Amino acid sequence: MPSLRLSRVAVLVLEGAKPLDVGIPAQVFTTRASMPYEVRVCGAAPGLVTGGDGLSYAVAHGLEALGWADIVFVPGYRFPDREAPPPAVVDALLAAHDRGARLAAISTGAFALAATGLLDGRRATTHWHYTRALAAKHPHVRVDENVLFVDEGSVLTSAGAASGIDLCLHILRADLGVAASHHAARRLVAAPYRSGGQAQYVPRSVPEPLGERFAATREWALHRLHERLTLEELARHAGVSERTLSRRFVEDTGYTPLQWVMRARIDLARELLERSQRSVEQIAADVGLGTGANLRLHFQRILGTTPSEYRRTFTRGR
Numbered sequence: 001m002p003s004l005r006l007s008r009v010a011v012l013v014l015e016g017a018k019p020l021d022v023g024i025p026a027q028v029f030t031t032r033a034s035m036p037y038e039v040r041v042c043g044a045a046p047g048l049v050t051g052g053d054g055l056s057y058a059v060a061h062g063l064e065a066l067g068w069a070d071i072v073f074v075p076g077y078r079f080p081d082r083e084a085p086p087p088a089v090v091d092a093l094l095a096a097h098d099r100g101a102r103l104a105a106i107s108t109g110a111f112a113l114a115a116t117g118l119l120d121g122r123r124a125t126t127h128w129h130y131t132r133a134l135a136a137k138h139p140h141v142r143v144d145e146n147v148l149f150v151d152e153g154s155v156l157t158s159a160g161a162a163s164g165i166d167l168c169l170h171i172l173r174a175d176l177g178v179a180a181s182h183h184a185a186r187r188l189v190a191a192p193y194r195s196g197g198q199a200q201y202v203p204r205s206v207p208e209p210l211g212e213r214f215a216a217t218r219e220w221a222l223h224r225l226h227e228r229l230t231l232e233e234l235a236r237h238a239g240v241s242e243r244t245l246s247r248r249f250v251e252d253t254g255y256t257p258l259q260w261v262m263r264a265r266i267d268l269a270r271e272l273l274e275r276s277q278r279s280v281e282q283i284a285a286d287v288g289l290g291t292g293a294n295l296r297l298h299f300q301r302i303l304g305t306t307p308s309e310y311r312r313t314f315t316r317g318r
Contacts, residue, residue, distance in 0.1 A: 006036050006037065006038050007036060007037050007038070007070045007071065007175065008037070008038050008040070008068055008069045008070045008071070009025060009029045009037050009038065009039045009040070009069060009070070009071045009072075009073065010039075010040050010041075010042055010061075010065040010066055010068065010069035010071070010072045010073070010096075011025050011026050011039060011040070011041045011042070011073045011075065012042055012043070012065075012066065012072060012073065012074050012075070012089070012093075012112075013041060013042065013043045013049045013051070013057050013059055013075065014043070014044070014049070014074070014075075014077045014085060014089065014109075014112065015049060015050055015051075015077065016050070016051060016052045016077040016078035016079060017049065017051045017052060017057065017075050017076070017077045018051070018052050018053065018075060018076045018077060018078070018107065018108075018161070019051060019052070019053055019055050020161040020164075021075030021076040021077075021106045021107050021109065021161055021164055022041070022051070022057065022075045024075075024106060024161065024164040024165055024168060025039070025073040025075070025104075025106070025164070025168055026039055026041060027188075028165070028168040028169075028172070028184060028188070029071075029168070035180075035184070036176075040060075040061050040065045040068070040069070041057070041059050041060070041061065042059055042060075042061035042062060042063065042064075042065035042066070043057070043059040043061075043062065044062065044063060044086055044088060044089055045062045045063070046059060046060055046061060046062045047059065052077065052078040063088060063089065063092040066092045066093065066095070066096040066101070067092070067095065067096065067099070069096060069101050070100075070101055070102070071101060071102045071103075071104060071171070072093065072096050072101055072102070072103050072104070073104050073105075073106065073109070074093075074103065074104070074105045074106070074109035074110075074112045074113060075106050075107070075109050075164075076105075076106050076107030076108035076109050076126075076127065076160075076161075077108055077109065077112075078108075080108040080109075080110075080111035080112070080130065080133075081111065081130065081133040081134075081136075081137055084115045085111075085112045085115050089112065090112075090115050090116050093112065093113065093116050093118075094116050094117075094118070097116070097118055097154060097155070100154075101154075102153075102154055102155070102156065102171075103118065103154065103155050103156070104155075104156040104157075104158075104167060104171065105124075105126070105155075105156070105157045105158065106158050106161070106163075106164035106167065107126060107127045107130075107158065107159065107160050107161060107163075107164065108126055108127055108130055109126075109157075110124055110125065110126040110134060110157045111126070111130075111134060111137070111138075113155060113157065114134060114137070114138040114141050115138075118154075118155050119138065119140075119141045119152075119155060119157070120138070120140035120141060121140060121141075121142070122141065122142060122152045122155065123142045123143075123144050123150045123152060124141050124142065124143060124144070124150055124152070124155075124157040125143065125144050125145065125147050125148075125149065125150050125157050125158065125159055126143070126157060126159065127159050127160045128145055128159060128160070131143050131145035132145075147159070147254075148163040148166050148167075148254075149163055149166055149167040149170060151170065156170075156171070165188065165190050168184075169181050169184060169185055169190070172184055176314075177270065177271075177274045177314040178267050178270040178271045178274065179271045179274045179275050182271065214238055214245075214248055214249070214252055216238075217234055217237045217238040217245075218253075218260070220237055221234060221237075221261060221264065222264060225261070225264055225265050225268055225287050225288045226285070226286055226287065226288045227288060228288070229258075229261050229288070231245070231246070231257055231258060234257050234261075235257075245257055262298060262302070263302065265287040265288055265289055265298075266287075266298060266299060266302050266303065268286070268287045269283050269284075269286075269287045269289075269295060269299065269307065270303075270310065270314075272286060272287070273307055273310055273311040273314070274311070274314045274315065279292075280292040280295060280296070280307045280308065283295065283307070292307075295307060
């Protein structure tokens with residue numbers, strides 16, 4: 001991992017906060033040996049915060065926690081389109097951002113970030129039920145209703161509760177690498193990685209078991225990344241036409257089948273670079289890319305860095 005310094009995570013609970021949205025970052029980033037994070041749950045003031053769905057939260061910290069944090073999560077809350085967050089909350093979010101903290105919203109928490117003006121001119125998303133309301137209330141925000149999450153660097157937004165897990169795993173991948181993210185996903189019994197560009201909601205005109213068939217094909221492919229995998233072979237395993245496979249893969253993952261295979265290979269290469277001493281040439285063969293030159297080419301195109309620099313970054317400090 002890049003650093004063993006403990007990163008500080010604040011989870012800001014606003015009135016009407018949704019239980020799942022609060023619990024996701026609190027659980028994902030809770031301090032353990034494999035996770036160098038410390039979490040504080042806070043509110044506009046210490047004390048009892050009335051949540052949504054019949055639950056309330058006793059928080060020990062107020063807005064001073066935002067001045068302490070490296071990452072601030074704003075969980076979704078009920079009726080975000082009716083009232084703006086309290087001015088003190090908006091000011092504390094702005095101060096945290098100015099200090100260099102990342103701000104991350106889950107679901108309707110995007111409304112609180114939008115109230116700061118930090119999303120103006122930037123892409124953002126929220127739960128599909130509220131995308132139009134967010135665009136109407138904050139017309140300068142480039143609302144994208146067809147994605148699971150959006151990473152704009154210092155501000156990040158996500159859709160419903162499940163995509164909050166995707167956003168947290170995305171942050172872990174950036175902070176600690178693929179191995180740590182996959183470890184957390186296994187602990188959560190969650191998908192290791194779903195593309196932020198994947199659609200939030202896709203009406204299905206085919207039986208649900210077909211979705212299970214595609215999941216089985218993806219699992220089959222993950223165990224054969226070292227082999228030659230073609231669109232024809234993937235479609236044959238799924239028992240559908242290449243056209244149907246291509247269309248459904250984009251719906252399910254945000255990528256075409258061969259784009260997904262390439263990113264799976266790069267992910268495996270990242271994990272091997274983080275956790276082994278194998279050479280770049282050996283890793284290229286392990287992940288089905290043949291040569292070190294080929295691995296370097298695709299690594300640079302997808303991640304904007306080289307395998308050697310990536311290894312240095314994620315093994316520094318060990």
